[in-house]
Amino acid sequence: MKHELIEAPRADTREHLVVIGNGMAGCRAVxxxxxxxxxxxxxxxxxxxxxxxxxxxxxxxxxxxxxxxxEIVINGEDxxxxxxxxxxxxxxxxAIDRAARTVTSRSGLVLEYDRLLIATGxxxxxxxxxxxxxxxxxxxxDMKDVDAMLAAADRGGSAVxxxxxxxxxxxxxxxxxxxxxxxxxxxxxxxxxxxxxEAAGWLLKTAxxxxxxxxxxxxxxxxxxxxGRVEAVHLKDGTVIPADLVVMAVGIRPSxxxxxxxxxxxxxxxxxxxxxxxxxxxxxxxxxxxxxxGQVYGLVAPLWDMCRSLADGxxxxxxxxxxxxxxxxxxxxxLDVFSAGDFSGGEGAEDIVLRDASRGIYKRVVVxxxxxxxxxxxxxTADGNWYFDLxxxxxxxxxxxxxxxxxxxxxxxxxxxxxxxxxxxxxxxxEICGCNGVxxxxxxxxxxxxxxSLDAVRSGCKASASCGxxxxxxxxxxxxxLGAEVEAGPRTMCQCTTFGHDDIRREIxxxxxxxxxxxxxxxxxxxxxxxxxxRPALNYYLLCALPxxxxxxxxxxxxxxxxxxxxxxxxxxxxxxxxxxxxxxPKELRAIADVVEKFNAPMVKVTGGxxxxxxxxxxxxxxxxxxxxxxxxxxxxxxxGKSLRTVKTCVGSEWCRFGTQDSTGxxxxxxxxxxxxxxxxxxxxxxxxCPRNCAEATIKDFGVVCVDSGYELHVGGNGGIKxxxxxLLCKVATEAxxxxxxxxxxxxxxxxxxxxxxxxxxxxxxxLAYVQSRLLPDADARADLAARFWFSQxxxxxxxxxxxxxxxxxxxxxxxxxxxxxxxxx
Numbered sequence: 001m002k003h004e005l006i007e008a009p010r011a012d013t014r015e016h017l018v019v020i021g022n023g024m025a026g027c028r029a030v031x032x033x034x035x036x037x038x039x040x041x042x043x044x045x046x047x048x049x050x051x052x053x054x055x056x057x058x059x060x061x062x063x064x065x066x067x068x069x070x071e072i073v074i075n076g077e078d079x080x081x082x083x084x085x086x087x088x089x090x091x092x093x094x095a096i097d098r099a100a101r102t103v104t105s106r107s108g109l110v111l112e113y114d115r116l117l118i119a120t121g122x123x124x125x126x127x128x129x130x131x132x133x134x135x136x137x138x139x140x141x142d143m144k145d146v147d148a149m150l151a152a153a154d155r156g157g158s159a160v161x162x163x164x165x166x167x168x169x170x171x172x173x174x175x176x177x178x179x180x181x182x183x184x185x186x187x188x189x190x191x192x193x194x195x196x197x198e199a200a201g202w203l204l205k206t207a208x209x210x211x212x213x214x215x216x217x218x219x220x221x222x223x224x225x226x227x228g229r230v231e232a233v234h235l236k237d238g239t240v241i242p243a244d245l246v247v248m249a250v251g252i253r254p255s256x257x258x259x260x261x262x263x264x265x266x267x268x269x270x271x272x273x274x275x276x277x278x279x280x281x282x283x284x285x286x287x288x289x290x291x292x293x294g295q296v297y298g299l300v301a302p303l304w305d306m307c308r309s310l311a312d313g314x315x316x317x318x319x320x321x322x323x324x325x326x327x328x329x330x331x332x333x334x335l336d337v338f339s340a341g342d343f344s345g346g347e348g349a350e351d352i353v354l355r356d357a358s359r360g361i362y363k364r365v366v367v368x369x370x371x372x373x374x375x376x377x378x379x380x381t382a383d384g385n386w387y388f389d390l391x392x393x394x395x396x397x398x399x400x401x402x403x404x405x406x407x408x409x410x411x412x413x414x415x416x417x418x419x420x421x422x423x424x425x426x427x428x429x430x431e432i433c434g435c436n437g438v439x440x441x442x443x444x445x446x447x448x449x450x451x452x453s454l455d456a457v458r459s460g461c462k463a464s465a466s467c468g469x470x471x472x473x474x475x476x477x478x479x480x481x482l483g484a485e486v487e488a489g490p491r492t493m494c495q496c497t498t499f500g501h502d503d504i505r506r507e508i509x510x511x512x513x514x515x516x517x518x519x520x521x522x523x524x525x526x527x528x529x530x531x532x533x534x535r536p537a538l539n540y541y542l543l544c545a546l547p548x549x550x551x552x553x554x555x556x557x558x559x560x561x562x563x564x565x566x567x568x569x570x571x572x573x574x575x576x577x578x579x580x581x582x583x584x585x586p587k588e589l590r591a592i593a594d595v596v597e598k599f600n601a602p603m604v605k606v607t608g609g610x611x612x613x614x615x616x617x618x619x620x621x622x623x624x625x626x627x628x629x630x631x632x633x634x635x636x637x638x639x640x641g642k643s644l645r646t647v648k649t650c651v652g653s654e655w656c657r658f659g660t661q662d663s664t665g666x667x668x669x670x671x672x673x674x675x676x677x678x679x680x681x682x683x684x685x686x687x688x689x690c691p692r693n694c695a696e697a698t699i700k701d702f703g704v705v706c707v708d709s710g711y712e713l714h715v716g717g718n719g720g721i722k723x724x725x726x727x728l729l730c731k732v733a734t735e736a737x738x739x740x741x742x743x744x745x746x747x748x749x750x751x752x753x754x755x756x757x758x759x760x761x762x763x764x765x766x767x768l769a770y771v772q773s774r775l776l777p778d779a780d781a782r783a784d785l786a787a788r789f790w791f792s793q794x795x796x797x798x799x800x801x802x803x804x805x806x807x808x809x810x811x812x813x814x815x816x817x818x819x820x821x822x823x824x825x826x
Contacts, residue, residue: 020103048090049143059146115284126139129221162185163247221234335378352401536557572616573619623810661707729775
């Protein structure tokens with residue numbers, strides 16, 4: 001191999017710091033150094049992966065489809081450039097010459113260093129069983145492993161995950177969401193035994209099994225078998241489990257080979273002192289690869305503390321790392337767990353336990369000598385930071401012993417009934433973000449430094465920037481510090497969630513969610529069943545995303561849509577049968593007249609949409625009314641729905657001396673093609689036969705104005721409380737073009753508008769230019785939108801009145817029971 005010496009620029013006389021490892025610990029150490037003295041060192045980072053620095057903690061959401069790689073990047077290419085850092089990615093370091101003070105890469109590059117930082121992380125432990133080298137057996141440590149799992153999931157089949165720790169369970173969760181049949185094998189009797197006790201482990205196992213995974217504890221792998229590729233896993237008890245993919249997630253070991261070959265002092269990890277200096281004073285090490293006072297670490301919080309101590313030493317302001325108690329606050333496959341300290345019990349330890357089976361909550365606090373020494377929380381981890389703060393400080397809990405298990409607010413009485421007050425009571429050194437090792441004091445300093453929104457705090461100090469479980473606490477700190485001056489981010493859908501409408505629509509598609517409970521579980525709804533704001537929205541978003549596959553959830557609809565009629569102030573209903581393009585016939589008119597007389601309807605009124613509205617129909621009579629109207633060939637007019645209401649027309653060229661095109665005929669075609677379609681809000685169409693615009697097409701959601709040379713198409717009109725005239729979308733020459741443009745526009749609105757957002761505010765929000773850019777330049781893209789709408793219509797154009805008239809969901813139309821007072825019966 002040819003070795004090429006990389007020399008420093010002649011004008012740059014700064015000491016050269018070479019960092020081996022482009023992972024989280026190495027780059028965090030560099031960030032800490034830059035924060036202290038940005039110009040002190042010339043920095044080169046050597047990374048084995050051909051990628052920028054990304055958050056390995058978030059590989060699981062990438063596997064699950066909840067995030068993209070771009071969303072887990074910590075430092076993009078601009079960070080390296082802005083800080084003058086040379087990045088050699090995809091070119092692993094293979095040798096260190098301490099005498100010559102050089103590092104050699106796989107490609108043959110030789111880098112001279114003044115100070116060397118080793119941040120090689122850890123290697124996955126592969127259990128030494130026959131078949132471990134078969135194709136299809138992988139680990140779960142980096143993006144390459146995620147890509148391999150995604151490829152396997154695309155092929156389908158069965159996956160076996162060996163290891164029931166955090167990584168193994170996250171891998172199993174992601175593969176299960178991707179459609180694979182998943183079995184988890186764990187040699188210990190309790191899942192995540194280092195973080196959870198037996199009771200919490202059982203709750204976790206039960207919850208995962210309820211999601212379709214098979215969990216085998218006490219399972220000892222004997223061999224992995226297959227002919228040229230993995231086919232099955234054999235256990236020592238004789239059990240055989242089919243497998244198209246095997247994921248090894250049984251643990252990690254510090255990556256020390258490079259350091260050992262260089263002659264550095266190595267035990268379980270690379271041995272370092274309190275300043276992260278190895279046995280060679282010019283060589284430092286940090287992260288999962290190090291051993292400090294006989295301990296190795298895999299949690300983020302101590303690694304970040306190490307990075308701070310290392311940076312202090314590099315700028316001649318040594319502080320020294322001393323280990324502190326650690327806590328673990330995690331979401332395991334969307335389930336909240338927390339643990340801290342020693343929960344093994346033993347002599348002198350007292351367990352305080354709370355179980356709430358109906359809510360799936362388990363809390364255990366371990367007390368010794370009136371001080372908290374450990375805690376395990378499952379299902380409700382809101383008080384985790386408070387317990388951990390008490391544990392770190394070693395404060396006596398004797399005075400609040402009886403209320404301790406119920407949490408901070410209850411234990412402290414009325415003074416802390418307000419959650420914000422509970423956050424305010426935390427000390428400045430209380431840990432807020434475990435993923436990034438950020439204390440309350442650092443969050444407040446970030447806010448005081450100008451970070452006045454959640455996104456600004458995430459960018460400034462990284463609190464809440466990873467798993468997001470501390471978002472509520474960060475928002476409380478913002479509110480405490482700034483009051484009404486907090487800069488709002490995008491509005492959330494409702495108080496049940498921290499996500500906005502656009503985020504939820506995107507995640508439904510990205511994660512392939514198929515039901516309202518699944519959305520609520522995966523997106524961490526704060527209420528068990530949602531509310532009257534979010535349930536109808538979720539029902540619509542799923543209906544739009546999964547035509548033909550999603551079953552409409554009637555209980556998530558407003559009363560008018562559940563009853564397929566409009567409720568009136570006296571409790572009766574009005575019924576509007578559809579009249580195509582405003583046309584009717586003697587048969588239809590007779591049927592309407594007969595219904596009015598038969599059911600004693602007190603009023604019939606012509607609507608502004610050229611329909612007849614029958615008022616005063618009792619709930620229990622609705623199916624019979626619909627049956628009579630169906631018999632005359634009439635279907636629901638959907639006057640009650642967030643759907644296509646009417647297509648209003650004028651008589652056009654067939655009768656009017658000013659008419660330029662057959663507006664009535666086109667209106668009928670459009671209505672027959674679009675009726676039954678569910679929308680974010682009500683949707684009205686009109687077709688006028690000439691620019692005199694008798695059908696009022698320019699205040700409709702989609703309007704057609706016929707002219708001599710074709711059809712002007714208008715969008716975004718509204719004739720309600722706030723009148724808005726339409727915008728001219730375009731002009732087309734033929735009816736077919738008008739029909740396609742109408743379908744494409746409707747589908748774009750259906751897919752991108754927020755629930756309960758009419759076309760008028762939607763277009764004002766996104767801009768007419770955006771709508772035109774999606775519909776006009778690219779004929780194929782427009783055709784695709786129209787095709788998706790026509791496909792959806794195959795499942796939408798079933799008359800709901802006919803189904804109810806035939807007896808479906810008859811419970812909706814049962815009259816209320818009459819209760820007679822006792823005195824009336826006497």
